[in-house]
Amino acid sequence: MAIDPICGIDVDEKTADFQTRLEHETFYFCSKACQERFEIKEGLRREDKKWWQRLLKEPKGGGPPKCH
Numbered sequence: 310m311a312i313d314p315i316c317g318i319d320v321d322e323k324t325a326d327f328q329t330r331l332e333h334e335t336f337y338f339c340s341k342a343c344q345e346r347f348e349i350k351e352g353l354r355r356e357d358k359k360w361w362q363r364l365l366k367e368p369k370g371g372g373p374p375k376c377h
């Protein structure tokens with residue numbers, strides 16, 4: 310079992326609908342509300358962008374994305 314880092318209850322990681330992966334760890338949540346609160350707290354989520362959009366490298370100057 311994993312522990313929801315926001316409210317502290319046990320979450321079964323096999324059936325958890327709400328999970329967020331940080332660099333080396335995956336966190337599981339009992340609800341969308343807990344997940345969102347966690348992601349905002351960790352700086353993964355903003356109102357205008359999804360957390361995963363922030364992880365994508367955005368090209369500067371509007372050019373196409375470069376892959377190394």
Ligand SMILES: [Zn+2]
Nearest residue numbers: 313316339343
């Ligand atoms: Zn929770």
